[in-house]
Amino acid sequence: MDHWISCxxxxxxxxxxxxxxxxxxxxxxxxxxxxxxxxxxxxARYPGKSAIIGLLSAALxxxxxxxxxxxxxxEGYAIAVQVxxxxxxxxxxxxxxxxxxxxxxxYRSRREELVSGKAYLGTILSSREYRTDALALVSxxxxxxxxxxxQTIKSHLKKPKFHLYLGRKSCPLAxxxxxxIIEAGDYHEAFKAYEHKPMMPTGMASDGAVSxxxxxxxxxxxxxxxxxxxxPSDFSVTLDLIRVQTRTRHDQPxxxxxxxxxxxxxxxxxxxxxxxxxxPESE
Numbered sequence: 001m002d003h004w005i006s007c008x009x010x011x012x013x014x015x016x017x018x019x020x021x022x023x024x025x026x027x028x029x030x031x032x033x034x035x036x037x038x039x040x041x042x043x044a045r046y047p048g049k050s051a052i053i054g055l056l057s058a059a060l061x062x063x064x065x066x067x068x069x070x071x072x073x074x075e076g077y078a079i080a081v082q083v084x085x086x087x088x089x090x091x092x093x094x095x096x097x098x099x100x101x102x103x104x105x106x107y108r109s110r111r112e113e114l115v116s117g118k119a120y121l122g123t124i125l126s127s128r129e130y131r132t133d134a135l136a137l138v139s140x141x142x143x144x145x146x147x148x149x150x151q152t153i154k155s156h157l158k159k160p161k162f163h164l165y166l167g168r169k170s171c172p173l174a175x176x177x178x179x180x181i182i183e184a185g186d187y188h189e190a191f192k193a194y195e196h197k198p199m200m201p202t203g204m205a206s207d208g209a210v211s212x213x214x215x216x217x218x219x220x221x222x223x224x225x226x227x228x229x230x231x232p233s234d235f236s237v238t239l240d241l242i243r244v245q246t247r248t249r250h251d252q253p254x255x256x257x258x259x260x261x262x263x264x265x266x267x268x269x270x271x272x273x274x275x276x277x278x279x280p281e282s283e
Contacts, residue, residue, distance in 0.1 A: 020190040021140040021150040023157055023179040026199065026218075029090070029130045030166035035250055035261075043129040043167070045086040046227060049079045050251040050261065051167055052138055056153055061161030067255060069147070074253055076146035080139040080187040080228035080235070084210060084220045087134030094126045130171065133218050135210075139190050139228075154179045175199045187228055188236035222273035232267050244269050 025047060032044040032051050047055075053073050054064075062069045099107070099120035114121070142150060157164075157179040165171050178197050184190035198211040210220060228235055232244045245268040252264040 017183045017185050018141060019150055020182050020184055020187070021154055021179060022182055022190060022194045023138055023177040024175065024196070025136045025138060025166060025173070025177070026134070027166045027171055027174040029132055029171045030087070030134050031128065031130045031168045031171055033167060039126045041126060041128040043089075043131055045131065046081050046083045046134075046136055046225070047138065047167070048249055048251040048266075049074075049229065049264070050253050052079050052081075052140070053077070053253070055164055056140070056157075058162040058164055059156040059160035060148060060153065061156075070253065072145070072147040076143050076148075078141045078143055078228070078230050078234070080141075080191075080226065082137040082139070082191045083225040083227070084135040084137070085133065085218055086225070087131035090130040090132050092128045092130065094124075094128060096124045096126075097121050098124050130168075135214075135218055135220060137191060137194060139187050141187075150181055154181055186236050187226070187234060188239065191226075224271045224273075226269040226271070228267050229264065230267075235267065235269060241269065 030043070030047075031041075032047050034042040034044050053070075056077075057064075057070060057073050060073075062073065064070070097114065099122070140150065140153070157177050163169075164173055164177075166173065176197070180194060182190045182193045184193055196210050196214075198214055200211070200213050200217065202211050202213050214220065226235060232241050232246070235241065235244070246265055247268065248263045249266050250261050250263050252262045254260040254262050
């Protein structure tokens, strides 16, 4: 683990700017888990802090049951997300066989469940949600107690120790992350400075923006959606943020082993291609 003092010193650069680690998330399917009750497994429209920290931890080789390291990751970084496209909602209906609970009986494998528990088999029904063809850009900023430098995380995003996926193991990445460390005064400047790499060949030199071909095939609109934690001014020190929404999300991990989460505050800003307004978060 890197020394936290050196981490913080590295994140502050000349002129009051900060260092931000930005990377792209795209896949044909993604599932950003929400509170799950009963048979329904809902997805958020964009990756929350829990999902992003989980992805960074996987890249670094931190196991889910390592509570101490997971807590350090959770408390060591601030996250912002720029959404180019929320994608389309997909609902998948699941059925699975499983034996009902029997006193003093436990099963050590799926095969043992189906063979030894055959007499007790029942059907579990569930509905799972996904986002298809969603495209987002993530920005990570170090906090004073960050356990790893942004450069270390960037290196592991290029060569992750564990497989990376978009919320579920059935949702692999479909494009390189292209992590970049950018010096900027705020999240908005960092997002604007990110150099996008085309996912589909264009035969033209990239100008750093999302290519016209990618925009066409992924149906990327002109609107941009921003989500971040911290203060409203962390997003931008120049834009008028009078219409920023602040709301509560229950995705602050308390224990990944017990799958418990606590509430946190998150800010939301909608840019309609030059016109600032608030859009309702509805499907």
